[in-house]
């Protein structure tokens with residue numbers, strides 16, 4: 001069976017601000033994922049920036065390059081992680097806009113892609129409402145959004161100079177959340193192999209009534 005090294009994660013922050021707390025969180029996620037043996041494709045939101053969705057523009061000049069870049073990166077990776085700011089109790093318009101553009105591609109690139117959502121905010125709830133709003137279009141588009149989300153409260157006070165978190169319990173919860181996600185992505189990618197072995201070695205035949213994945 002392939003190891004974790006073959007698993008690729010696209011990670012980006014949905015903030016374009018140079019001193020972004022979400023970018024710090026996304027970079028920390030990248031470090032943790034690499035520390036657990038997987039490959040990270042780190043992206044900058046600037047790469048995915050798009051003009052406001054306009055159906056006439058789509059008809060005339062097609063889907064813009066920022067959305068095409070996100071489509072390509074989604075297809076190149078097994079799963080994706082977004083660290084999103086909370087703007088007015090929701091996700092930033094820039095993020096929703098690029099999701100709308102990307103949803104116009106066929107095959108639709110979010111479909112069946114595993115995702116993990118995280119947020120950072122100076123507030124006490126850590127931008128968590130942005131993530132509930134972000135789940136809606138992603139789940140609608142068929143992304144397998146991981147149930148546990150990570151929201152970093154008082155984010156302006158919890159980063160050390162080296163980008164780690166200054167609270168050991170919080171750092172462990174962050175790592176545990178990422179590892180649980182990685183375990184699911186790994187199982188989803190490799191489970192068909194296990195199932196094949198199960199059939200070959202134990203003689204149990206697949207049963208479409210109880211099977212939850214396709215062989």
Ligand SMILES: Cc1cc2nc3c(=O)[nH]c(=O)nc-3n(C[C@H](O)[C@H](O)[C@H](O)COP(=O)(O)O)c2cc1C
Nearest residue numbers: 015017020021022023085086087088089121123127
């Ligand atoms: C337009 C706007 C709306 C905001 N609304 C919220 C909000 O609803 N909840 C919240 O926790 N923070 C809100 N903030 C504060 C952001 O959480 C804060 O600026 C954060 O640092 C932005 O993320 P970043 O550091 O990754 O750029 C808002 C900021 C802006 C610019």
